[in-house]
Amino acid sequence: MKKGVDVGGTFIKVLWEDGRREKIYVRDISQNREEFIKKLREVIKDGRPSRVGVAVAGFTSLEGVVYRSPNIPALDGVDVGKILAEEGIEGVVMNDVSAGAFGEWFYDYRDSKSLLLVAVGTGLGAGFVHEGKVFLGSCGSALELGHHTVEKGGFLCNCGRRGCLEAYCSSYGLERLYEVFSGRKLKDYQIVQRAKDGEEEALRSVETFKEYLVLGLMNAVHILNPDLVVLGGGLIDQLREFLGDLEIRLKDAVESLPSKCLRVRFSECGEFCMARGALALALRDDF
Known part of the structure; x- marks a missing residue:
């Protein structure tokens, strides 16, 4: 077994x-x-x-x-x-x-030629499967999408660098954005609930999170040209009702050729x- x-x-x-x-x-x-x-x-x-x-x-x-x-x-x-x-x-x-990216392809998306999985929770990670093979790079560290810089001199990331995508698009990134906008410290799930309740600072935090997420995904699409982006992770699951326009926004952000063959889906395999x-x-x- x-x-x-x-x-x-x-x-x-x-x-x-x-x-x-x-x-x-x-x-x-x-x-x-x-x-x-x-x-x-x-x-x-x-x-x-x-x-x-x-x-x-x-x-x-x-x-x-x-x-x-x-x-x-x-x-x-x-x-x-x-x-x-x-x-x-x-x-x-x-x-x-x-x-996880290989699992998405193996179980759910074998019709995809180039699949990018982006998982957002405690941190932000990514995986890439091309023609049924996981791309790992020369020594195994490829697709550290969370640790590419989206803001020079920006928020401190858990990796020790500044301005990483993960520093904005993660549980602690959302918590930090909310603290900047509201002056209060709350956990990610509390912020999401406040956004659902219509609180202005929480909604602004979620919107800024989305802006950085689209920026990071745009960079990845321009480099990798996937036909499928799958979004998963605990924070993505919490934010699903706010992410309905993400595919449209991402396609609008990228060049027309990679946009033409691009789909965005949400992972359904849970924890x-x-x-x-x-x-x-x-x-x-x-x-």
């Missing part, structure tokens, strides 16, 4: 080939290297899987080494591929959103999206 494992900073999520799902809470040990690795090893080998796909939130090399994970400090420098080998389990390790992508990788023996 094969399974997909999504390693996040709050939960490790598991999706089995037969549809079984598991969530393991790990937030309390996300900065404890020894305990986190121990738990990850237990999850990987549990149930004696024949093959495992592992999706990791962080800069992950082609060999399965997590060079840096901003939201899971315990994983910095950890060789997840080596853990698989030590347990005698065949598998593949990949950045979580790259894995197990990255685990689903990891499972898809496990099911494909050519990875």
Whole structure:
């Protein structure tokens, strides 16, 4: 039996080939290297899987080494591929959103030639699948869309740089925009609810979030020329009622040729999206 494992900073999520799902809470040990690795090893080998796909939130090399994970400090420098080998389990390790992008193509959009997944939640990540193959770059770090600069000298990003797309389009980005416009600190879900209730500062924050999101997507479309952009992640799900015009706005922003073949869709796979992508990788023996 094969399974997909999504390693996040709050939960490790598991999706089995037969549809079984598991969530393991790990937030309390996300900065404890020894305990986190121990738990990850237990999850990987549990149930004696024949093959495992592992999706990791962080800069992950082609060999399965997590060079840096901003939201899971315990994983910095950890060789997840080596853990698989030590347990005698065949598998593949990949950045979580790259894995999620493959899952979108594998399960829902095989008619797409070039699929870009952009996931917005705690941070902003992206993955790109071209002709059924995940594009990872030379050493595995391609599609860090959240860390391209959209505002010189702008907001401080969690990566340590300034003006990154993620610094504006993420949970903490929305919270920061709201603080600028209102002078108050609220959590992302509270801001979204206030926007739904018609509060001016919340609506202004959401609109500014959308403006930066369109800017970031425009840059990506001009570089990659996808025929399909899929939007997902917890914050996108919360904001769905405000994003109905996003496809029109994006098409208006990009050049006419890439606009001609472009579609925008919303992911429907929910919180197990990255685990689903990891499972898809496990099911494909050519990875």
